[in-house]
Amino acid sequence: MKNLSGVGVILFFLALAASARGNPYLAKPGEIPATVRVAACAITGGFIHLYTALDYSLFDKYGMKVEFVSIRGSGVALAALAADEIQFLYCAADATIPGMAAGSDAKLIGAPLVGLPWVMLARKDIKRVEDLKGKSIAVTRPGDLTFRLARAMQRRDKLHAEHVGERQMPGSPL
Numbered sequence: 001m002k003n004l005s006g007v008g009v010i011l012f013f014l015a016l017a018a019s020a021r022g023n024p025y026l027a028k029p030g031e032i033p034a035t036v037r038v039a040a041c042a043i044t045g046g047f048i049h050l051y052t053a054l055d056y057s058l059f060d061k062y063g064m065k066v067e068f069v070s071i072r073g074s075g076v077a078l079a080a081l082a083a084d085e086i087q088f089l090y091c092a093a094d095a096t097i098p099g100m101a102a103g104s105d106a107k108l109i110g111a112p113l114v115g116l117p118w119v120m121l122a123r124k125d126i127k128r129v130e131d132l133k134g135k136s137i138a139v140t141r142p143g144d145l146t147f148r149l150a151r152a153m154q155r156r157d158k159l160h161a162e163h164v165g166e167r168q169m170p171g172s173p174l
Contacts, residue, residue: 027062036064037088038050038086038087038089039068039070039080039088040068040077040091041076041090041092042072042092042095072140073141074096078100079104089106095145096108118149129159130157132164134163135165137165138167139168139169
């Protein structure tokens with residue numbers, strides 16, 4: 001609920017800015033829009049802010065023609081940003097900070113997600129974390145956010161690597 005009220009405040013100020021006279025950020029009549037490519041590193045509800053802005057052509061009135069690109073995983077997305085394949089990346093800070101610390105040339109200017117809105121889904125026979133012994137957990141890539149979250153859960157619940165395996169399942173962590 002707290003995030004929802006924050007989004008409402010942001011939308012209010014965006015609407016206020018859009019209705020203000022002489023808004024310097026609005027595209028000038030006849031101005032050629034700048035074409036930019038933006039990517040999100042996962043297809044999740046946590047990035048609804050971007051999807052809403054794209055669906056309602058919010059960027060158009062500010063003189064930007066935005067092309068959305070889906071790139072799975074923060075490491076690949078940071079590489080695309082460094083190679084200028086995309087100009088903006090909309091990703092969770094937790095997912096991108098390790099790549100930036102390892103030398104990716106990027107700058108974090110805001111974080112769309114507060115906390116970690118993740119849940120673990122399991123088969124019906126898994127009722128408790130201890131029931132994972134002898135089973136495997138799917139992760140996107142070693143080092144990515146799903147991998148680090150699985151490891152943190154295992155440490156928290158004192159499950160060692162020999163108790164629970166990890167299977168790499170490249171793709172978007174949905």
